[in-house]
Amino acid sequence: MIIEQQFTIKYQYRIHFTEDIFTTQNTTFSDIIYSHSNNRFTPSLLFIIDSNVAAVHPELQSEISRYISHYAIGSRFINVLIIPGGEKAKENDQAYQSILNAIHQFKIDRHSFVVAIGGGAVCDVTGFAAAVAHRGIKLIRIPTTTLAQNDAAIGVKNGINAFGKKNFLGTFATPVAVINDSRFLRTLPYKTWIAGLAEAIKVALIKDAAFFERIEQLAPALHAGDETAMQETIIECAKLHLQHIANGDPFESGSSRPLDFGHWSAHKLERMSGYRLLHGEAVAIGIALDCTYAHLKGYLNTAALNRIFNLLWQLNLPTNDLLLSQTEELLQGLTEFREHLGGVLTIPLLKNIGTAFNVYTIDEPVMYQAAKKLATASPAISLV
Known part of the structure; x- marks a missing residue:
C-alpha cells in the first residue's frame, strides 16, 4: 500500500536596497520585523556581527540599541555576538557553535530573529546555525561587502567548511529578507x-x-x-x-x-x-x-x-x-x-x-x- 500526498511550499523574500539602515528615519528594518512577527508573541533579536564590521563601525551596537528602543521592536533588548570575519568564520565549527550557544543562552525561539551583519562567510555560518536551531529560526541578512551584497547573501545556501572541503556542511534555507546597506561599502578596503x-x-x-x-x-x-x-x-x-x-x-x-x-x-x-x-x-x-x-x-x-x-x-x-x-x-x-x-x-x-x-x-x-x-x-x- 502507498499513501501519497503532494504539497507546494511558496518561498518569497525581498532584497532591500537602502542606506543607514539603523537611523531612526529609516523604517526598513522595523517594517520587516513587524511584517514577519506573530502578534501574539514578543520576538527577541540576536545580532551576529562580523568582527571586521564591528572594528570599523564601533558605533553600530549603540545605533542598533537606539533603533530597537525607538521602534519598540520585540523585547527592546538586543543580544549581540561578534564572530571572526572572513573565511576563518567557516573554517571550523567554533563560530557555528558559538552562535548556537548564543541562541540557547538568549532563548532565541522560532518567533524570534537572528540577524547576520557581515561578509559572505559570516552570513553563511549564521544562516547555517539559524537553520538548524529549533529546526529553523527566522533569518535576516545584512551583507556588508560587495561580494556578499551581489552574490553570497542573496541566495538560499548556508554552510561551513569541514574535512578540508568548502561548504561540506550546510543547508538550504530562505532568509526572511536581505538588506543591502550601501553605507557599509564605503569603509571596505x-x-x-x-x-x-x-x-x-x-x-x-x-x-x-x-x-x-x-x-x-x-x-x-x-x-x-x-x-x-x-x-x-x-x-x-x-x-x-x-x-x-x-x-x-x-x-x-x-x-x-x-x-x-x-x-x-x-x-x-x-x-x-x-x-x-x-x-x-x-x-x-x-x-x-x-x-x-x-x-x-x-x-x-x-x-x-x-x-x-x-x-x-x-x-x-x-x-x-x-x-x-x-x-x-x-x-x-x-x-x-x-x-x-x-x-x-x-x-x-x-x-x-x-x-x-x-x-x-x-x-x-x-x-x-x-x-x-x-x-x-x-x-x-x-x-x-
Missing part, C-alpha cells in the same frame, strides 16, 4: 571592494552579454571606487541571481549549477592559499582558468577571451597565481567538486560571452596546459 566584482562578471558571462558590456563601460568608475557605478552593478547582479533561483534549481537537486562557473578551482585555490586569496579573487582566477581551457578546446574564440581578460585586468582582479603551477593538487578540486555536486561532474563553460553550456568530463592534459599557461603569465603578455 579597496581589495575587498574590487574582489566582489568577480561574481558580477561571472553571472554576466554565463547569462547576460549586455550586462558584461555594461560592466566594461563602468570599469573605470568601478576601479576608481564610484559608489553609483557599484550600486548599479550590485543591483543588476542580484536580479540575475534571483532570476536563476526562481527559474532554475534553487535547492540543487540536479548537478547543473551555472552560478558555480569558475568555482571548482576557486574553492581549491582559496584553501591552497591559506585564504590569502579572497573568494572573489579566487573566482576571478577560476574564470580565467576555465576560459583559457575553453579557448584551448576550441569552444571560446580569441576575441571573447581577450575581452574577458581585459575586463579582469581593468578591475585589478587577478588572473594568475603561482599556485596554478601545483596542477596535481589543483585538479583534485575536480574530484571534490564532483562530490559536492552529488557524484556527476558538471562544469559550466563558455561558448561566448553570455552563452554557457555544461561539460561532464575535463580533458586533464589540456587543463594542465591552461593552468601552466596562467601560473606565471603577466597581465602585460597576451595569452593567445
Whole structure:
C-alpha cells in the first residue's frame, strides 16, 4: 500500500536596497520585523556581527540599541555576538557553535530573529546555525561587502567548511529578507571592494552579454571606487541571481549549477592559499582558468577571451597565481567538486560571452596546459 500526498511550499523574500539602515528615519528594518512577527508573541533579536564590521563601525551596537528602543521592536533588548570575519568564520565549527550557544543562552525561539551583519562567510555560518536551531529560526541578512551584497547573501545556501572541503556542511534555507546597506561599502578596503566584482562578471558571462558590456563601460568608475557605478552593478547582479533561483534549481537537486562557473578551482585555490586569496579573487582566477581551457578546446574564440581578460585586468582582479603551477593538487578540486555536486561532474563553460553550456568530463592534459599557461603569465603578455 502507498499513501501519497503532494504539497507546494511558496518561498518569497525581498532584497532591500537602502542606506543607514539603523537611523531612526529609516523604517526598513522595523517594517520587516513587524511584517514577519506573530502578534501574539514578543520576538527577541540576536545580532551576529562580523568582527571586521564591528572594528570599523564601533558605533553600530549603540545605533542598533537606539533603533530597537525607538521602534519598540520585540523585547527592546538586543543580544549581540561578534564572530571572526572572513573565511576563518567557516573554517571550523567554533563560530557555528558559538552562535548556537548564543541562541540557547538568549532563548532565541522560532518567533524570534537572528540577524547576520557581515561578509559572505559570516552570513553563511549564521544562516547555517539559524537553520538548524529549533529546526529553523527566522533569518535576516545584512551583507556588508560587495561580494556578499551581489552574490553570497542573496541566495538560499548556508554552510561551513569541514574535512578540508568548502561548504561540506550546510543547508538550504530562505532568509526572511536581505538588506543591502550601501553605507557599509564605503569603509571596505579597496581589495575587498574590487574582489566582489568577480561574481558580477561571472553571472554576466554565463547569462547576460549586455550586462558584461555594461560592466566594461563602468570599469573605470568601478576601479576608481564610484559608489553609483557599484550600486548599479550590485543591483543588476542580484536580479540575475534571483532570476536563476526562481527559474532554475534553487535547492540543487540536479548537478547543473551555472552560478558555480569558475568555482571548482576557486574553492581549491582559496584553501591552497591559506585564504590569502579572497573568494572573489579566487573566482576571478577560476574564470580565467576555465576560459583559457575553453579557448584551448576550441569552444571560446580569441576575441571573447581577450575581452574577458581585459575586463579582469581593468578591475585589478587577478588572473594568475603561482599556485596554478601545483596542477596535481589543483585538479583534485575536480574530484571534490564532483562530490559536492552529488557524484556527476558538471562544469559550466563558455561558448561566448553570455552563452554557457555544461561539460561532464575535463580533458586533464589540456587543463594542465591552461593552468601552466596562467601560473606565471603577466597581465602585460597576451595569452593567445
